[in-house]
Amino acid sequence: MYPAHFDYQKAASVDDALKAMADNPELKIIAGGHSLLPAMKLRLAQPPALLDIFGLEELKGIKEEGDFYVVGAMTTHADVLRSQLPLFPEVAGWVGDPMVRNRGTIGGSLAHADPSADYPAAALATGAEFVIRGMGGERTVGADEMFLGMFESAVEHGELLTHIRIPKGITASVYEKYRHPASHYAIVGVAMARHADGQIRAAYTGAAEKAARLPKLEERLNAGQDAGTGLVEGADMLGDRFASAEYRAHLVDVLSDRAAKRLG
Structure with a gap:
């Protein structure tokens, strides 16, 4: 059409x-x-x-500022894939296909807040920050406050997401994904990052109305335990013709275990 x-x-x-x-x-x-x-x-x-806004050069590229990598919102998935950022290059490799990666942008994906997108889980696991600008000035929003619901982010009408700030002090990170074979969107994805203080942050995407942290998983891993099961409640998951809510909850457990073993 x-x-x-x-x-x-x-x-x-x-x-x-x-x-x-x-x-x-x-x-x-x-x-x-x-x-x-x-x-x-x-x-x-x-x-x-x-x-x-794709042509705005001021919103493109990756630079270092103090303890953060600062990524312009119009930086393409392909440029993220080729970068030295923690976690995000691995995640970018799962995004769409080469055509999508060469045109799509990290900021567009994050601001759109698609519940099946890959980057939100990476943002939550790394503890990224979002620089949002409006006519009234600029504000910074943490990853835990960025994703509000299905296709709903903290970027309000009349504002632009201009940059993503990703902490440098991440010593290890992984992303595990079970994707839809046609769309390549996440049926479930789990991201995990070990920070400079040794603490692990973990998050999932694709399974519910928005990407979210996995507090049970974080507690277990930071206590030196295995990932285990029952990390999310099936009743909180989405169910559709691609996967039931119960199956998505099971996939969160499976992918979390794989990610934890890879993280070491």
């Missing part, structure tokens, strides 16, 4: 984009487009106007 008619414009800067959003509340931001365009083709989304 073809999308409904829409107006198109390109932002010249972040300030230009913020002003355009303030002037037109119905404006929809597009970056790589791998989430928005399919929805538009199916007429599930019919924005009257699109603002393209």
Whole structure:
């Protein structure tokens, strides 16, 4: 199918984009487009106007600032894959296919908060921070407060996610994923990272309405125990034609055990 008619414009800067959003509340931001365009083709989304921010160089690239790696929101999955970041390159290798990785962006994926996306689990496991900018200024949101629900993040209307701050002091990290064979989205994914203080953070994606930490798993691993089972409640998981809620809960246990053994 073809999308409904829409107006198109390109932002010249972040300030230009913020002003355009303030002037037109119905404006929809597009970056790589791998989430928005399919929805538009199916007429599930019919924005009257699109603002393209993919070309904003100020939102691209990876640099070091103090104890953090700072990743521009328009950095592509392919660039993340080739980087020296902790955990995220492994996760980027699971994203889509080469075409998607060369066009899709890390910021677009995280702000979109798809419950089956890979990066949210990595953000939670690494304790990443999100720099969000609006007309009123800039604020920083921690990963634990970023993902609010299905396709709902802390980025509010009229704001842009500009950068992701990832701690440097991560000594080991892994990502285990059971993916849908056609879409490559996570039916379940588990991310795990050991931080400089020796503590392990772990999170899952794909199994519920949003990515979330795994407190039972973290407690066991940080006490020197095995991952074990019963890490999540089946009643809290999503069930659909691809996997039942109970099966997703089982996959969280299985993938957590694999990830813990790989982490060592």
